[in-house]
Amino acid sequence: MTSVSPAPASPSPVTAATLTPSVAPHRSGFGSLLLAEWTKIRSVRSTLWTLVIFAVVSLGLTGLLTWLTLNALNNGRRGVRASGIVTDPVSFILGTGLGLGQLAICVLGVLVITAEYSSGTIRASLLATPRRYPVLLAKGLVFSVLVIIVGEIVAFVSYFIGAALVNGHVVTGRLTVAGHAVTVHRTITVSLSQPGVLRAVVGAGLYLTVLGLFALAIGGLIRHTAGAISAVIGMVLVIFPLAGLLPDSWGAHVHAYLPTVAGQLISADKHQSGQLLSPWQGFGVFCAWTALLLAAAILLLQERDA
Amino acid sequence: MIEAQDLTKRYEDKVAVDHLSFRVEPGRVTGFLGPNGAGKSTTMRLVLGLDRPQEGRATINGKRYADLAQPLRTVGALLEAKAMHPGRSARNHLLFLAQTQGLPSRRVDEVLELVGLQEVARKRIRGYSLGMSQRVGIAAAMLGDPSVLLLDEPVNGLDPEGILWIRNLMKHLASERRTIFVSSHLMNEMAVTADYLIVIGKGKLIADCTTQEFIERSSEKSVLVRSPEAGTLADLIAAEGGKAIAQEPKEGQAAALSVTGMEAPRIGEIAAANRIVLHELTPQLASLEEAFLELTAGSVEYSRDAAAVPHETAASTAATGSSQ
Numbered sequence: 001m002t003s004v005s006p007a008p009a010s011p012s013p014v015t016a017a018t019l020t021p022s023v024a025p026h027r028s029g030f031g032s033l034l035l036a037e038w039t040k041i042r043s044v045r046s047t048l049w050t051l052v053i054f055a056v057v058s059l060g061l062t063g064l065l066t067w068l069t070l071n072a073l074n075n076g077r078r079g080v081r082a083s084g085i086v087t088d089p090v091s092f093i094l095g096t097g098l099g100l101g102q103l104a105i106c107v108l109g110v111l112v113i114t115a116e117y118s119s120g121t122i123r124a125s126l127l128a129t130p131r132r133y134p135v136l137l138a139k140g141l142v143f144s145v146l147v148i149i150v151g152e153i154v155a156f157v158s159y160f161i162g163a164a165l166v167n168g169h170v171v172t173g174r175l176t177v178a179g180h181a182v183t184v185h186r187t188i189t190v191s192l193s194q195p196g197v198l199r200a201v202v203g204a205g206l207y208l209t210v211l212g213l214f215a216l217a218i219g220g221l222i223r224h225t226a227g228a229i230s231a232v233i234g235m236v237l238v239i240f241p242l243a244g245l246l247p248d249s250w251g252a253h254v255h256a257y258l259p260t261v262a263g264q265l266i267s268a269d270k271h272q273s274g275q276l277l278s279p280w281q282g283f284g285v286f287c288a289w290t291a292l293l294l295a296a297a298i299l300l301l302q303e304r305d306a
Numbered sequence: 307m308i309e310a311q312d313l314t315k316r317y318e319d320k321v322a323v324d325h326l327s328f329r330v331e332p333g334r335v336t337g338f339l340g341p342n343g344a345g346k347s348t349t350m351r352l353v354l355g356l357d358r359p360q361e362g363r364a365t366i367n368g369k370r371y372a373d374l375a376q377p378l379r380t381v382g383a384l385l386e387a388k389a390m391h392p393g394r395s396a397r398n399h400l401l402f403l404a405q406t407q408g409l410p411s412r413r414v415d416e417v418l419e420l421v422g423l424q425e426v427a428r429k430r431i432r433g434y435s436l437g438m439s440q441r442v443g444i445a446a447a448m449l450g451d452p453s454v455l456l457l458d459e460p461v462n463g464l465d466p467e468g469i470l471w472i473r474n475l476m477k478h479l480a481s482e483r484r485t486i487f488v489s490s491h492l493m494n495e496m497a498v499t500a501d502y503l504i505v506i507g508k509g510k511l512i513a514d515c516t517t518q519e520f521i522e523r524s525s526e527k528s529v530l531v532r533s534p535e536a537g538t539l540a541d542l543i544a545a546e547g548g549k550a551i552a553q554e555p556k557e558g559q560a561a562a563l564s565v566t567g568m569e570a571p572r573i574g575e576i577a578a579a580n581r582i583v584l585h586e587l588t589p590q591l592a593s594l595e596e597a598f599l600e601l602t603a604g605s606v607e608y609s610r611d612a613a614a615v616p617h618e619t620a621a622s623t624a625a626t627g628s629s630q
Binding site for chain 1: 351354355356357358371372374377378381383385386388389390391392393394395398399401402403405406407408446
């Protein structure tokens, strides 16, 4: 922490020149708020750092895990087939690196709102916009545009890294056909022209964007950085996946409709057996959850003392 | 002009602001005085729409804060210092505020020059001293060239030069017919800054008058009497309804009394009539800070019902009440 030195120049004497302002009437509306939110988000280092971490973790892990899994497959290790790299390589590629990288998006989504509360900036923001909810709307919009751009780029690069590694990889297996053991060779091929693949890659970026807004809404509700980050990551990594263990068909239904469980369907190219929702339905469910939480965050923003 | 009517704010079981009504007129510096915890900051937050009152309302130029179209062009506010993201530069903090009001970025440079921070404006606020942060806050308040300014303890953390600067700034702004509402818990600071005072204690109004009136009214008058026959004199004063308290005797001096409830001429007359020699007879004014502490301490102790009487009475009762 460097302290700023030397001491600042003494305040200028109060003169007409310094007080006569250049504040000619000027239109200001939602566009001005978008500009202000963009200034806020770009002027703190945490934005850049979390996005860099997101990209590095996502791309690095996609490459590393795909490569390690293919090696294990070559060595004939058991259980590797269960990873889906042979049966559903696209979902494997998009699920590994981004699966961990998404946490950086959760952190950023929480931070863009809770940092205002922890620093006290929220009071300046609300004094400037006393109707309040436009602040959250503008913030959400600017943040989603940023995440969708970065998210789509990282999703596509992840896909290309993974595809370059798996394409042409030959898998050897044994089948028993009519009492005869037969050796089967299969080449893994992925391509954007295969059904559902392009949708899955684009969908991965869309999922990240809605996830960011989901985190922003939780941040707006909880208002404390650590609490909100724990809540979001706890839900995404622990609570929602664990709900898959609920018994019976009602358990399956509950699990299928949970926010990120439903949302992640958009980034899988193949329909799994027993899957209750289509990819777009799942994405719609995730969007509905997020819209609900954002509405709750706006409601509380209007009601609570700042 | 700022107007508060019957403003009341309760937090759980604590009443922070209690049926407070006052009016802040343009063209003068109005001090908002009270001890720490009296409800000054809460009142300002209620006026600014950051907190919601349970009862009453506050308006600025006749409108609720939330109904102002571009509020920073009407009202400038300095709340707590350091209410800024430490990782953001002063310039970017001011820039985003300017953008919300459709103000050009050259206005940011103007207010930075006004507070003397041009040179460090692009550095992160993290490294700023409290005084520098305070100046960023003042720059933010001045962004929209507002006609109404609310400043919560603006001299906190400023060096003497900075204090002088802000005093002059407030006086200058008031001379331009702006409304200046400035809070402080320091009576002496207000005595030299404010033309008019609104004094609160425990969320209730204690005084609403000019600074001069407040000083005269709240300074309890006592008379110091020195006499070789202090004991006899004390009895005579008490017999006429005055109250004489023996003071610590100083070496080589006659015994001293501090007399309240009786003016110096009457004490002199009593002494003369009884042929008592006086060595000293001095009317004394309590120091401003003492007077203020006494006043507000009274309000703190005062019961809720009694303080509901009109504030002039409450103030004088509190002043005498606590001296007994």
